[in-house]
Amino acid sequence: xxVEIARVYDVRGADPANGFxxxxxxxxxxxKADAPFQEWLRDIAPxxxxxxxxxxxxxxxxxxxxxxxxxxxxxxxxxxxxxLRERATSSNIVLLTATKxxxxxxxxxxxxxxxxx
Numbered sequence: 001x002x003v004e005i006a007r008v009y010d011v012r013g014a015d016p017a018n019g020f021x022x023x024x025x026x027x028x029x030x031x032k033a034d035a036p037f038q039e040w041l042r043d044i045a046p047x048x049x050x051x052x053x054x055x056x057x058x059x060x061x062x063x064x065x066x067x068x069x070x071x072x073x074x075x076x077x078x079x080x081x082x083x084l085r086e087r088a089t090s091s092n093i094v095l096l097t098a099t100k101x102x103x104x105x106x107x108x109x110x111x112x113x114x115x116x117x
Contacts, residue, residue: 005107019037020038022041023096023097036096037096044076044084045106069109084114
């Protein structure tokens with residue numbers, strides 16, 4: 001199983017078959033007709049309150065990651081994570097996000113959870 005992450009803007013024109021947008025908000029400047037992904041999983045993204053609290057402040061990343069992992073254990077986020085895990089067992093997938101800092105993003109949290117046993 002290979003789970004990769006990428007910026008949605010960097011894969012324009014790519015085959016959308018194995019790409020999944022994991023942001024709650026639609027990427028600025030991207031026409032829906034040009035979407036380089038199979039599905040938009042907006043409900044797997046951090047809640048608005050968590051996203052606003054984090055505000056991409058790197059010094060908050062560890063706590064953000066801890067809180068986000070908790071959000072992914074119940075309800076629709078947990079169901080979507082399980083669905084991604086199932087898809088990743090049969091093919092490589094790419095988690096797409098509009099964030100500039102991939103290293104400190106929700107995509108890393110999801111990727112790490114999908115890669116863990």
